[in-house]
Amino acid sequence: MTSTLVVGAGSAGCVLAARLSADPAHTVRVLEAGPVWASAVEMPAHLLDPGHLPVGPDSGVVWRYPGNIVRGKLIGGSGAINGSYFVRPTAADFAAWSAAADSARWSFDAVLPLLAELESDRDFGSAPGHGARGPIPVQRTADPAPVSREFADRCAALGFAEIADLNAVPASSTAGGDPGRPPDTGAGRPASLGADGFGRVPLAVAGGRRAGPALTHLYSALTRPNLDVTGGTTVTRLLLRGSRVIGAEWARGRERGTTFADRVIVCAGAIESAALLIRSGIGPESQLRSLGIPVVLPAPVGAWCTDHPEIGIEYRGPVPESTTVALEYVLELDDLELRPYTPMFTPGLRRLGVALMSPEATGELTLGSADPAVPARIDQGYLRSARDRDRLRAGIDVAAQVLGLPLGTVDDTWLRTYLGTSQHLSGTCRMGPVGDPRAVVDECGRVHGIEGLTVADLSVVPVPLHRGPQAAVVLLAALIADLYAV
Numbered sequence: 001m002t003s004t005l006v007v008g009a010g011s012a013g014c015v016l017a018a019r020l021s022a023d024p025a026h027t028v029r030v031l032e033a034g035p036v037w038a039s040a041v042e043m044p045a046h047l048l049d050p051g052h053l054p055v056g057p058d059s060g061v062v063w064r065y066p067g068n069i070v071r072g073k074l075i076g077g078s079g080a081i082n083g084s085y086f087v088r089p090t091a092a093d094f095a096a097w098s099a100a101a102d103s104a105r106w107s108f109d110a111v112l113p114l115l116a117e118l119e120s121d122r123d124f125g126s127a128p129g130h131g132a133r134g135p136i137p138v139q140r141t142a143d144p145a146p147v148s149r150e151f152a153d154r155c156a157a158l159g160f161a162e163i164a165d166l167n168a169v170p171a172s173s174t175a176g177g178d179p180g181r182p183p184d185t186g187a188g189r190p191a192s193l194g195a196d197g198f199g200r201v202p203l204a205v206a207g208g209r210r211a212g213p214a215l216t217h218l219y220s221a222l223t224r225p226n227l228d229v230t231g232g233t234t235v236t237r238l239l240l241r242g243s244r245v246i247g248a249e250w251a252r253g254r255e256r257g258t259t260f261a262d263r264v265i266v267c268a269g270a271i272e273s274a275a276l277l278i279r280s281g282i283g284p285e286s287q288l289r290s291l292g293i294p295v296v297l298p299a300p301v302g303a304w305c306t307d308h309p310e311i312g313i314e315y316r317g318p319v320p321e322s323t324t325v326a327l328e329y330v331l332e333l334d335d336l337e338l339r340p341y342t343p344m345f346t347p348g349l350r351r352l353g354v355a356l357m358s359p360e361a362t363g364e365l366t367l368g369s370a371d372p373a374v375p376a377r378i379d380q381g382y383l384r385s386a387r388d389r390d391r392l393r394a395g396i397d398v399a400a401q402v403l404g405l406p407l408g409t410v411d412d413t414w415l416r417t418y419l420g421t422s423q424h425l426s427g428t429c430r431m432g433p434v435g436d437p438r439a440v441v442d443e444c445g446r447v448h449g450i451e452g453l454t455v456a457d458l459s460v461v462p463v464p465l466h467r468g469p470q471a472a473v474v475l476l477a478a479l480i481a482d483l484y485a486v
């Protein structure tokens with residue numbers, strides 16, 4: 001019997017704990033900082049409504065960080081509060097990931113069977129590279145909201161091609177090109193952009209409910225005698241004996257305790273996983289010393305991270321009668337994604353997001369205190385690169401054409417004013433081979449230099465992904481769980 005302690009029941013933690021505990025030779029103990037309801041039917045209905053992102057000032061289920069960054073703090077993690085967009089990374093993303101990890105394990109051809117196994121695609125389930133029997137229901141909106149339909153019509157009128165399936169397999173998946181791209185008509189598009197096309201967003205929803213990993217994976221496994229999930233419990237520090245992890249210390253209200261295990265898999269998300277490692281003495285040496293944390297292992301935790309900067313263009317528009325999901329269509333242009341949101345985030349104003357999916361500039365996460373209650377600092381590095389600013393300007397140009405709105409001069413001040421985050425941080429515990437000075441974990445998520453310790457969440461992704469990260473993190477957790485099956 002191997003005992004595994006999983007830190008965090010978020011997107012990755014739910015999938016990983018469910019897959020590991022399917023084997024009775026494992027005992028799996030999960031500690032989650034946020035609430036864990038005993039069954040899915042007990043989850044508050046508003047948390048399951050995919051048209052509502054429960055991240056506002058009154059939300060009791062988020063972690064908050066400077067820079068308007070939020071993360072889910074509940075069973076299901078960020079996957080339980082997100083926009084339900086479930087789009088696979090591109091074949092080129094997997095090629096870059098595989099190269100950075102120095103492992104064919106992460107190539108598109110290697111991961112494709114698992115991507116298909118995980119999904120039940122209601123629209124394309126029988127198409128090559130798709131699945132119709134997996135735990136995650138995927139579908140595209142059949143009856144788009146007026147704002148989405150207008151967006152699609154405008155994209156078509158400008159000559160952009162419509163992509164039927166954003167999750168389609170490319171003709172030659174080893175070629176490293178983007179999947180599902182029909183020949184580009186090119187008509188009416190800015191010559192500089194090499195437009196790709198617009199399409200309906202694959203969504204992880206079913207029966208009008210957000211189908212996050214708690215619902216698709218963890219709740220159905222909770223009756224297993226070898227799986228225990230405890231909520232309201234924050235892991236404050238990993239316990240190490242020499243260079244081996246032996247468990248973790250935790251806090252639950254005023255209670256303090258320790259849990260021992262043969263191995264620990266950290267799934268606390270790109271921010272809290274890195275913070276936990278640093279608090280435990282695994283991190284940049286100078287930072288550890290300045291925080292007064294004994295150095296267990298110098299490692300570049302938090303030294304590299306990436307996200308998708310997003311410019312929010314707001315304009316007057318009619319109040320929607322209702323919204324079923326936040327985003328129904330996107331337009332993809334090389335490394336840009338245009339997102340016509342269906343809800344109004346500011347009363348009376350519609351929003352079109354312009355996101356840069358492959359920024360050149362990278363960011364850094366650091367701790368200002370060893371106290372777990374003090375949030376990590378994240379310097380996203382947004383707009384630091386002239387190339388990134390130019391790419392965003394190019395996207396805003398297209399947005400102006402799609403909206404038929406003159407946006408005036410888009411200088412750097414303008415960009416800074418409307419800049420936001422896509423909430424897609426990754427890479428704080430980067431994957432890479434021994435000898436890679438930026439790498440924290442190996443191709444299987446094992447922390448270099450520490451026995452028994454694995455990180456399995458968005459922290460380990462070593463390259464910017466051209467799509468939102470939810471499909472990637474689910475895949476990653478499933479793949480790592482399978483590697484650790486006894």
Ligand SMILES: Cc1cc2nc3c(=O)[nH]c(=O)nc-3n(C[C@H](O)[C@H](O)[C@H](O)COP(=O)(O)OP(=O)(O)OC[C@H]3O[C@@H](n4cnc5c(N)ncnc54)[C@H](O)[C@@H]3O)c2cc1C
Nearest residue numbers: 008010011012033077078083085235269272458468469470
């Ligand atoms: C508002 C919002 C909308 C988004 N929309 C989309 C979208 O539509 N599509 C998309 O692709 N991506 C989206 N994302 C991003 C995506 O949801 C996340 O990147 C992804 O879910 C992260 O998965 P994870 O497992 O790495 O971390 P998380 O899902 O965040 O899980 C981390 C878990 O660990 C717990 N935890 C943290 N620290 C501790 C600790 N010390 N002890 C115990 N437990 C701990 C947390 O409470 C949480 O449950 C969105 C993100 C946000 C915040």
